[in-house]
């Protein structure tokens with residue numbers, strides 16, 4: 001289906017909106033009425049038609065505006081995109097993966113013509129038409145990773161694999177849930193995950209790393225992660241926390257429905273062919289509470305998950321102070337009826353709210 | 356004083372050991388302040404005959420005791436920053452089998468370890484022992500400025516002036532812990548300073 005790209009902002013006046021279609025395909029991250037960290041990974045082999053799982057790199061109505069926001073973040077702080085010297089080959093791998101996937105999955109939006117190492121890339125939504133020599137950095141306006149990730153929604157960690165570990169040696173990070181690439185670059189899997197509560201003790205990271213080290217080319221994997229964000233702010237970076245932190249205190253019972261957003265990350269994992277690196281795209285989807293409540297199942301479930309979430313997780317995710325206000329709001333959408341399994345909204349079969 | 360038991364912490368935080376003399380053709384020992392005590396504890400005449408000591412006293416008076424060990428080479432530097440080019444030069448010449456010993460504050464060990472890794476010294480040839488001050492080298496996540504020898508939590512960034520709290524999250528590349536604004540959600544409400552482990 002053709003996509004109408006929104007003209008919207010993720011800062012200042014926050015004109016970001018989700019269309020009805022975007023709400024229906026929102027990746028609600030809870031498959032049951034409670035939540036705890038787990039090794040929740042599955043193959044990334046498509047999914048229901050028009051769902052966010054269908055394509056390898058989902059492109060949606062926010063594409064053009066998100067890329068504009070990324071350019072603004074980078075203009076303010078170039079350190080959000082970094083690549084250690086040995087990661088250039090992995091950058092080319094990533095450029096190829098994205099160009100090939102997007103041109104195959106969205107032929108009306110993206111085209112790639114290849115004649116040996118002479119490549120011609122057309123990105124219609126962003127009005128880009130570039131010819132360059134594959135593997136020759138001097139023929140692109142940026143390094144290969146930066147070039148392609150300025151044109152692709154989501155953050156990107158590019159990992160080097162060595163010593164049975166993964167090393168965060170490159171990345172484009174402008175839509176992160178409060179962690180710093182500049183600080184974490186060069187760390188291994190256990191080091192950059194150090195601040196996460198409870199998961200180390202449960203052995204989750206040991207098992208997750210084992211899974212990742214064995215990901216094969218052509219067999220990508222995925223998982224969902226989530227947090228909470230006040231206002232549809234993409235750049236919730238620690239770098240700018242002294243500027244946006246105050247917005248968390250601006251919630252009121254009157255504005256919470258429109259201001260409070262569930263922030264969901266579709267995280268995917270692809271093996272890179274030449275470098276044997278791994279790329280970890282972290283695609284951020286935002287949805288306001290009031291839009292989520294249009295699904296009776298999601299309303300019931302979100303209330304139960306937030307109510308029963310362990311304190312450590314609510315603290316780590318940064319919404320412990322606002323949880324009581326969230327629960328006041330969400331409880332109005334929970335009538336105690338059972339919910340069906342799985343993340344999909346099931347608009348046709350789930351009973352309407354009984355109160 | 357000088358030996359401190361660090362409480363258990365998160366995975367990015369370094370752990371330090373106790374120096375022991377290891378077989379090797381040459382030895383490089385880099386220490387600051389009370390780190391001298393760790394060198395004094397392992398020194399033997401044989402070891403010292405093949406050792407280059409680089410020492411930053413930071414107001415302590417151990418330098419003469421170290422000199423009295425008669426190391427093959429001895430350098431006393433006023434600050435780490437003043438000594439770092441010398442450290443780089445010495446590491447450049449490192450021969451196979453060089454043993455590196457780092458002792459003293461976390462800031463010194465972290466930075467010197469970085470130089471050693473950059474010079475290609477295998478991490479198995481680098482030992483560390485914490486001695487003396489438990490102050491931390493902190494990076495402000497907002498302005499990126501580094502503040503050395505931070506003893507209190509919270510503290511004021513010496514570059515941008517924000518009030519920062521001291522995290523345990525540690526970057527080996529920066530040889531620094533992370534400082535994050537403490538009053539972002541309630542400007543001006545800064546809790547009283549206390550010692551980092553109090």
Ligand code: HEM
Pocket residue numbers: 037038039040157159166168177178179180184192193194195196199204205208209212225226227280316317
């Ligand atoms: C190689 C790919 C991965 C990268 C680059 C990555 C990166 C990160 C980063 C930077 C954080 C933030 C840590 C902080 O607070 O500073 C994080 C959080 C987390 N990661 Fe990963 N991660 C990866 C794979 C995984 C996998 C496979 C799992 C599977 C269980 C996982 C589980 C988590 C969890 C549970 C959190 C806490 C999130 C929250 O509660 O909001 N990660 N990850």
